[in-house]
Amino acid sequence: MRRRTTLTMGPAALLALQAAHRLPIAYAQGSGRTFRFGAPAEPVKLDPADTTDAESARITEQIFDNLVMFEGSTTNLRPGLATDWAVSPDGLTYFFNLRSGVTFHDGTPFNAEAVKWNFDRWMNPDNPWRGGGTFEYWTDVAGFNEVIRSVDVVDANTVQINLNEPQGTLLLNLALFAFAIASPTALAADPEGFARRPVGTGAFRFVEWVPGDRVVMDRNEAYWGEQAKVDRVVVRAIPDNAARFQVLRSGSIDMMEGANPDDVPTAQRDRSLQVILRPPLNVGYINMNLRQRPFDDVRVRQAMAAAINRPAIVEALYGGTGTVASQLIPPSVMGWNPDVAGPRYDPDRARQLLAEAGLPGGFTTDFWVMPVSRPYFPSPQPIAEAIVSDLGRVGIRAALRRETDWGTYLQRRNQLEYPVWMLGWTGDTGDPDNFLYTFFGPSAPDNSWDNDAVKGLLRQAQRSPNMEERQRIYQLVNSVVEAEVPRIPIAHTTPPLIARANVRGYNANPTSTEYYNTVSVG
Amino acid sequence: MVSFILRRLLEAVPVLIGVSIVVFLFLRLIPGDPAIALLGERASEQNVQRLREQMGLNQPLHVQYWRFVRGLAQGDVGRSIRTTRPVMAEAGSRFPATVELTAAALTLALLTGVGAGTLSATWRGSFIDHAARVLSLAGISIPIFWLGLVLIWLFAVQLPWLPPDGRLSAEMRYSPITNFVFVDALLQRRGDLALDALRHVILPALALSTVPMAIIARMTRAALLEVLRADYVRTARAKGLPERAVTLRHAMKNAALPVVTIVGLQVGILLSGAILTETIFSWPGVGRWIFESILNRDFPVVQGMSLVIAVIFVSVNLVVDVLYAALDPRIRVR
Numbered sequence: 001m002r003r004r005t006t007l008t009m010g011p012a013a014l015l016a017l018q019a020a021h022r023l024p025i026a027y028a029q030g031s032g033r034t035f036r037f038g039a040p041a042e043p044v045k046l047d048p049a050d051t052t053d054a055e056s057a058r059i060t061e062q063i064f065d066n067l068v069m070f071e072g073s074t075t076n077l078r079p080g081l082a083t084d085w086a087v088s089p090d091g092l093t094y095f096f097n098l099r100s101g102v103t104f105h106d107g108t109p110f111n112a113e114a115v116k117w118n119f120d121r122w123m124n125p126d127n128p129w130r131g132g133g134t135f136e137y138w139t140d141v142a143g144f145n146e147v148i149r150s151v152d153v154v155d156a157n158t159v160q161i162n163l164n165e166p167q168g169t170l171l172l173n174l175a176l177f178a179f180a181i182a183s184p185t186a187l188a189a190d191p192e193g194f195a196r197r198p199v200g201t202g203a204f205r206f207v208e209w210v211p212g213d214r215v216v217m218d219r220n221e222a223y224w225g226e227q228a229k230v231d232r233v234v235v236r237a238i239p240d241n242a243a244r245f246q247v248l249r250s251g252s253i254d255m256m257e258g259a260n261p262d263d264v265p266t267a268q269r270d271r272s273l274q275v276i277l278r279p280p281l282n283v284g285y286i287n288m289n290l291r292q293r294p295f296d297d298v299r300v301r302q303a304m305a306a307a308i309n310r311p312a313i314v315e316a317l318y319g320g321t322g323t324v325a326s327q328l329i330p331p332s333v334m335g336w337n338p339d340v341a342g343p344r345y346d347p348d349r350a351r352q353l354l355a356e357a358g359l360p361g362g363f364t365t366d367f368w369v370m371p372v373s374r375p376y377f378p379s380p381q382p383i384a385e386a387i388v389s390d391l392g393r394v395g396i397r398a399a400l401r402r403e404t405d406w407g408t409y410l411q412r413r414n415q416l417e418y419p420v421w422m423l424g425w426t427g428d429t430g431d432p433d434n435f436l437y438t439f440f441g442p443s444a445p446d447n448s449w450d451n452d453a454v455k456g457l458l459r460q461a462q463r464s465p466n467m468e469e470r471q472r473i474y475q476l477v478n479s480v481v482e483a484e485v486p487r488i489p490i491a492h493t494t495p496p497l498i499a500r501a502n503v504r505g506y507n508a509n510p511t512s513t514e515y516y517n518t519v520s521v522g
Numbered sequence: 523m524v525s526f527i528l529r530r531l532l533e534a535v536p537v538l539i540g541v542s543i544v545v546f547l548f549l550r551l552i553p554g555d556p557a558i559a560l561l562g563e564r565a566s567e568q569n570v571q572r573l574r575e576q577m578g579l580n581q582p583l584h585v586q587y588w589r590f591v592r593g594l595a596q597g598d599v600g601r602s603i604r605t606t607r608p609v610m611a612e613a614g615s616r617f618p619a620t621v622e623l624t625a626a627a628l629t630l631a632l633l634t635g636v637g638a639g640t641l642s643a644t645w646r647g648s649f650i651d652h653a654a655r656v657l658s659l660a661g662i663s664i665p666i667f668w669l670g671l672v673l674i675w676l677f678a679v680q681l682p683w684l685p686p687d688g689r690l691s692a693e694m695r696y697s698p699i700t701n702f703v704f705v706d707a708l709l710q711r712r713g714d715l716a717l718d719a720l721r722h723v724i725l726p727a728l729a730l731s732t733v734p735m736a737i738i739a740r741m742t743r744a745a746l747l748e749v750l751r752a753d754y755v756r757t758a759r760a761k762g763l764p765e766r767a768v769t770l771r772h773a774m775k776n777a778a779l780p781v782v783t784i785v786g787l788q789v790g791i792l793l794s795g796a797i798l799t800e801t802i803f804s805w806p807g808v809g810r811w812i813f814e815s816i817l818n819r820d821f822p823v824v825q826g827m828s829l830v831i832a833v834i835f836v837s838v839n840l841v842v843d844v845l846y847a848a849l850d851p852r853i854r855v856r
Binding site for chain 1: 552553554555556558559561567569572573576604605606607612615616619670671674675678679682685686687688689691692693695801802803804805806807810811814819
C-alpha cells in the first residue's frame with residue numbers, strides 16, 4: 001500500500017503527509033461540546049422573514065424563536081415566546097400572552113412592542129426596516145397579507161392579532177421559521193446587514209458566517225427554554241452528497257442531510273453511524289393537463305393510474321426510504337383518509353378503461369421529466385423511464401421529454417404547456433391546507449382541474465377554526481380526488497439524516513423545523 | 523521592455539471588453555429565469571414579476587448591458603441577486619481561498635511535473651521514464667471528481683491522516699486580516715493556524731495538481747529531450763562538463779521556454795479545475811461560487827467574477843510574456 005502511495009503522489013506531497021501523520025489528530029474527534037452539521041449548501045440570508053431556502057431556515061431556527069413552536073418530532077404546537085393564547089368565538093381575534101423576562105441576544109427586551117414591531121415590518125411593504133426584502137412566506141405560503149389586518153399591543157406582555165377572515169391554519173403558520181421574532185434594535189440599526197448578523201432570542205446566538213464555508217453559533221446562556229447541551233454549533237456547507245458522506249465517516253462532522261440513496265444502506269451497516277428518518281411530509285405525483293384531450297376524460301386518467309406499477313417503482317428506485325402514496329397528503333397529516341386505498345396496479349383494467357373511453361388502441365403523448373431531484377423524486381429520470389414503460393404496456397405511448405433547466409420547467413408547467421409531467425410538494429406546516437389548497441385552490445399555479453365544489457370545500461376548511469370539521473372536509477376532498485384522478489400520487493419519502501453514533505437527542509421533524517438545543521454529542 | 527509591457531497592457535483592453543459582452547450575452551441566452559430560480563416552485567406569478575421588475579430584467583438587453591458597464595466604470599460590479607450583497611464584498615473572502623488553493627496546486631504541479639519530466643528525459647527509455655510517463659498519462663485521464671473522492675476515502679476515512687473538507691477545522695477560530703490564511707497566520711504569529719491550513723490544503727491541492735502536473739511533466743520531457751540533442755549540449759559534454767551540469771545549467775534554461783508558456787496556460791486549467799475540486803472538498807472559493815451562481819442564474823456574480831478571472835488570465839499571460847522575453851532576448855526585438 002505504501003509503495004503504491006509513493007508512486008501515485010509527488011514526493012513533496014508525501015513528505016507533507018508523513019509530517020501531518022505525526023501531528024495530533026484533533027479534527028478526527030469532536031470536542032464533545034461542538035455540534036458540527038454538514039449541510040448541502042450555504043444559507044442565503046439569515047433574516048428569517050425574507051428567507052425561502054431550507055439552509056437559511058436551518059440556521060435561523062437556532063437563533064430565533066416564534067410565538068408558538070413545533071413540539072419535538074411532531075407538528076403539534078408548544079408555547080414559544082407566547083406562554084398561552086386564546087381565540088375569539090368568531091375566529092377573528094387572537095390573544096397571545098407573552099413570556100416575560102426574555103431578552104434578545106443584544107440585550108433588547110422582548111415584549112408586546114417588539115412583537116408588534118415585527119408584524120408591522122412583515123405586513124407593510126413600505127415599512128422602512130424591510131432591507132429590500134420580498135417576504136414570500138408572508139404572502140405566498142401563509143397568505144397572511146389577506147388574513148391579518150392589524151396587531152395591537154394590549155399591555156406589555158399581551159398582543160392581539162386582528163384578522164379580516166378566520167384562518168384555521170394561523171397557529172401552525174405562525175410556527176414557521178419565517179415568523180420568528182427578531183430584535184427591533186438590531187434591525188433598525190442596519191436593516192440590510194441584519195441578514196448577515198441576525199439577532200434573536202433563540203437557544204444559540206450568532207457568532208460568525210464565513211462565506212462558502214460555515215456558520216458558527218454559540219449557546220445562549222440566558223435562554224428562556226431548555227438550555228443547549230453543546231457549547232457551539234458549526235454548520236458547514238459541503239455541496240457534494242458523496243463527499244459529505246465521506247466527511248461524516250471521517251468524523252470531521254457529526255451529522256449530515258442529503259445523502260445519496262445508495263449511501264443510506266452503507267450507513268445503516270456502519271456501527272459508528274446512525275440513520276434518522278424524518279417523518280414524511282411530501283408527495284411526488286404525476287400531473288396531467290385536464291384541459292387537453294384525452295385527459296379531460298376521467299376514464300383515461302384512471303387508466304393512466306391503473307397502468308403504473310407504483311409499488312415496484314418505490315421498491316426499486318427509492319433506496320428503502322419511500323412508501324407508496326395512496327393520496328396526495330401523507331398519512332401523518334390531518335384529513336388523510338383511511339378509506340382511500342389509492343390506484344391499484346391493474347394493466348387489464350387500464351386497457352379496458354381506455355377502450356371504454358373510445359381509445360382501444362391507446363394514444364400518444366409527451367411525458368416531461370423533472371431536471372432536478374427532489375426528496376419526493378430522488379432519481380427522476382429512472383422513475384420517469386419506469387412509468388413510461390408501464391404506460392407503454394397498456395398502449396399509452398408516452399415520449400420521454402426533458403427540460404434542462406429547473407426554472408424553465410417550473411415556468412412552463414405554470415403555463416400548462418406540458419400534457420403530462422412529474423412534480424411534487426414538500427409541506428411547510430403539516431397542515432392539509434398547505435398541500436390541497438396549494439394543489440387545487442383558486443390560485444394554484446399548475447392546476448387544470450376546474451372543480452368549483454372542491455375549491456369551495458377547501459376555502460371553507462381554510463377558514464374554519466373547528467379541527468373536526470376541517471378533518472371531515474379534507475377526507476371528503478381526498479376521496480373526490482381518488483375518484484376523479486386529477487393527479488396520480490406516486491410516493492412519500494422519509495428523507496434520511498445520517499449522524500455519528502454518539503449524537504443524541506436530535507428531533508427530526510416532518511416540517512424540518514429542528515432545534516439543536518436538545519442535541520448532545522457524547 | 524517598458525514599451526513591450528505597455529503594448530501588452532493596451533492589447534488587453536479589447537479582450538476584456540469582449541469578455542464582458544460575451545459573458546453578458548451568454549448568460550441571457552441560456553434558458554432559465556433568475557427570479558424563478560430564486561423564488562422556487564412555490565412562488566406566485568405576482569412575486570416573480572415583482573422580482574423581475576426589481577432586478578431590472580424586464581428592460582431591453584442594451585439597457586441592462588449599459589447599466590452593467592456604467593457600474594464597472596465606477597468600480598461596482600453589482601449585487602448578488604440571491605444574497606443582495608455586493609459581489610465584491612462577497613468575493614473578498616472567497617478569492618483568497620481560491621488563490622491559496624491554486625497556488626498550492628501549481629507549486630505541487632511544478633515540483634512534481636518538472637521533476638518527473640527531467641528524470642524521464644535524462645533516463646530516457648528506463649523504468650523511471652516509463653513510470654513517469656504512465657503517471658502523467660494517469661494525471662491527465664483521471665477525473666478530478668473521482669480522484670477527489672478516492673483521496674478523501676483513503677486519507678481521511680481509512681487512514682485518518684488529513685482533514686477532508688474546508689479550509690480550516692470547525693473548531694479553529696481566528697480574525698481574518700487579509701483573508702489569506704497563511705499571510706494572516708504570519709501576521710498574527712499563529713503557528714497552529716498555519717499548520718491547520720496546511721493540513722487542509724494538501725488533499726484538494728493534490729487533486730487539483732494532477733492535470734497540470736501531467737502536462738508540465740510531458741512538456742518538460744519533450745523540451746529537454748530536444749535540447750539535449752542540440753549541438754551546444756554536445757559541445758558542453760565534449761568540454762568534459764559533468765552530466766548534471768550539462769542538464770541543469772545548459773539544457774534546462776532553453777528547455778524552460780515552452781514549459782513557462784505551458785505553466786501560464788495551466789492557470790486557466792487550474793481555475794476551471796477549481797470548480798470541481800472546491801465542490802468535492804467544500805473549499806470556500808470562487809470556483810464553486812461561480813458554479814452555484816450559474817445554476818441559480820445569479821447574473822451579477824457570474825458577470826463580475828468572469829471579468830475578474832479574465833483580468834487575472836490576461837495578467838498571467840502578460841507575466842509569461844515578460845518572462846519569455848527575459849529568457850529569450852530575441853522576443854523583445856520582434
